[in-house]
Amino acid sequence: MKKAIKKILAVGLSAVLIGSAFAGCAAGDGASASADGKYKIGILQSTQHAALDEATKGFQDAVNEALGAENIEWDLQNAGGDSPTCATIANQFVADGKDLIMANATAALQASIAATADIPIVATSITDYATALEVPADQWTGVSGINVTGTSDLAPLDEQAAMFAELCPDAKTIGILYCSAEPNSVYQANVVQQELEGMGLTVKIYTCADSNEIASATTQACQEVDAIYIPTDNTIASAAPTVDQIAGPAGIPVIAGEEGICKGCGVATLSISYYDIGAKAGEMAVQILTEGGDPAAMEIGYAENLTKKYIASRATALEITIPEGYTAIDEAAE
Numbered sequence: 001m002k003k004a005i006k007k008i009l010a011v012g013l014s015a016v017l018i019g020s021a022f023a024g025c026a027a028g029d030g031a032s033a034s035a036d037g038k039y040k041i042g043i044l045q046s047t048q049h050a051a052l053d054e055a056t057k058g059f060q061d062a063v064n065e066a067l068g069a070e071n072i073e074w075d076l077q078n079a080g081g082d083s084p085t086c087a088t089i090a091n092q093f094v095a096d097g098k099d100l101i102m103a104n105a106t107a108a109l110q111a112s113i114a115a116t117a118d119i120p121i122v123a124t125s126i127t128d129y130a131t132a133l134e135v136p137a138d139q140w141t142g143v144s145g146i147n148v149t150g151t152s153d154l155a156p157l158d159e160q161a162a163m164f165a166e167l168c169p170d171a172k173t174i175g176i177l178y179c180s181a182e183p184n185s186v187y188q189a190n191v192v193q194q195e196l197e198g199m200g201l202t203v204k205i206y207t208c209a210d211s212n213e214i215a216s217a218t219t220q221a222c223q224e225v226d227a228i229y230i231p232t233d234n235t236i237a238s239a240a241p242t243v244d245q246i247a248g249p250a251g252i253p254v255i256a257g258e259e260g261i262c263k264g265c266g267v268a269t270l271s272i273s274y275y276d277i278g279a280k281a282g283e284m285a286v287q288i289l290t291e292g293g294d295p296a297a298m299e300i301g302y303a304e305n306l307t308k309k310y311i312a313s314r315a316t317a318l319e320i321t322i323p324e325g326y327t328a329i330d331e332a333a334e
Helices: 018-025 052-067 083-095 106-115 158-165 183-198 210-222 238-249 261-265 274-290 313-319
Strands: 039-045 070-080 099-103 121-126 147-151 173-179 201-207 227-230 254-256 268-271 307-310 326-328
Touching: 039 052, 039 083, 039 106, 052 070, 052 099, 052 261, 052 274, 083 099, 083 106, 099 106, 099 274, 106 121, 106 147, 121 274, 147 274, 158 183, 158 227, 158 254, 158 268, 158 326, 173 183, 173 210, 183 201, 183 254, 201 210, 210 227, 210 238, 227 238, 238 254, 238 261, 254 261, 261 268, 261 307, 307 313
Parallel strands: 039 070, 039 099, 099 121, 121 147, 173 201, 173 227, 227 254, 254 268, 307 326
Antiparallel strands: 268 307
16 A cells, blocks of 8 residues: 655645644654644545444544544445445545544445555444455454554344343244345354354345335345344344334344444444444554554554443333343433
8 A cells, every 4th residue: 555645734824723743743743734724534424323323423523623624625425225325425435535534434434445555544434444344254364464554343143142042032033134135134143043043043044136125125134033133234224113113013033233223223232332433443543643653553442431221111011021130222212
């Protein structure tokens, strides 16, 4: 990967304006800023739903706090869950000469990588970077080796699988529902399937190619299983109420890979804070922009705080007893 070019400070930018956060750039080790002295940062978010929105907010807040909002030229784009649109946006960011691209979710990251090998890319909400970067698992070292770094939204999948024994002890057959077009979901589904089968449970897989197939896949699952697991799947997340409208009346509990999906259709989740992983990615971006940080050598960051959460109304409706150690999600805020 080509090293980031030296930052050029605009003539009219005062020392007071740049502050201590810019001091490290004066030596010329950081990325370039535009002619008006502002950093041009493009945010490519794969689709719109609560978890990814929180990650984006965390990223922007962290960068604004470190560098000053007045010193950032933000370009926030949402691809609406469409991969070709991701590619179009990423290519436009390159044409615009962005100093850094933030890629929110796997499709956004893959499109950004295809668009540039030079502009630093900081990703977030990526479940497994080896899968996203198409690196064999046995060759993954924790750093990308290219112009990419960022944070992961992966929660311990074995602990998520164990929640079925805690919450649905009588369940014998578990359905795993996800979008087959999302590599992150395929990875999680495979791991959770192994964990559940290791617990002596029967697992059935239900996939949808896009949001149009969610209702039919959910309907079939609810006819054949005792409970459903949904990983951190962006397609399902954007249409979680559809799942709820089917699974709820059928009396099928859903355990979700993240809080946003849980709010939409689940009874419980082992949740991370998407805001926190977004903020951590923001800190990495600042390091690249102002300290000459090399994304190729920066280790992928992971969530530090994990919480078991549940939706009280669904637990009551499904007659599920929530054990100690779970925190109720505030449904009134929804």
